Amino acid sequence: MSDFLQLQGKRALVTSGTRGTGAATVALFRQLGAQVLTTARSRPADMPAAMFVAADLTTAQGCADLAAAARDRLGEIDILVHMLGGSTAPPGGFAALGDAEWAAELDLNLMSAVRLDRALLPAMVARGRGTVIHVTSIQASLPLPEATTAYAAAKAALSTYSKSLSKEVSPKGVRVVRVAPGWIRTEASVQLAERLAREAGTDLEGGQRIIMDALGGIPIGRPSSPEEVANLVAFLASDRAATITGAEVVIDGGTIPTA
Structure with missing residues (x-):
């Protein structure tokens, strides 16, 4: 695999990289030669301190702290993977979602990416190179109304934002790609x-x-397994995918029927 796909010399920031698909992505990136920095609210015991920053990315301050730490530890950032996402909203459909629940879902699934991009993309644009990967979800087009209305809406917003961003920065040398997993x-x-x-x-x-x-x-x-999704993320982050930008690549085992 490493003969075909390499990230040797690349510097990558992967959010939410301590468990699940994020952890699988961090492990694969390191295997392929990348220098990786990751983040979560707290560091697992088996995570080397040198590759971890504790931050709450649902807050503007947490995003600012991570961006500063990434610049300090990595210098230039070649790959930015927005893996963070999820839902803490209660079941019960739209009536169970108050303003606080909506704000929490948007801060977690949309604004964390917006804030980090705003902090870190200008340097990529100035260098004329870099790759940003936003992990969206098939629920942007296949929401489950009983439990994931706000999450699905936030991921749909992330997808639209990502597409617009790609149109702005791709002509300046920065690729922006979306990965839309189904059930992992x-x-x-x-x-x-x-x-x-x-x-x-x-x-x-x-x-x-x-x-x-x-x-x-x-x-x-x-x-899908976390490792299967990580394989796709690594390919899209690599030079093998040099002409892929603005696209949303679905990995869902065929869940969404298409013509």
């Missing part, structure tokens, strides 16, 4: 499947089937 088998998604299984009186496989049915089915019959 992470620790959090397994916990969700286990909860659904308990509520339905079934086993883990039954809980996973509930999730797949809610999505309208996954033709390949399973979720």
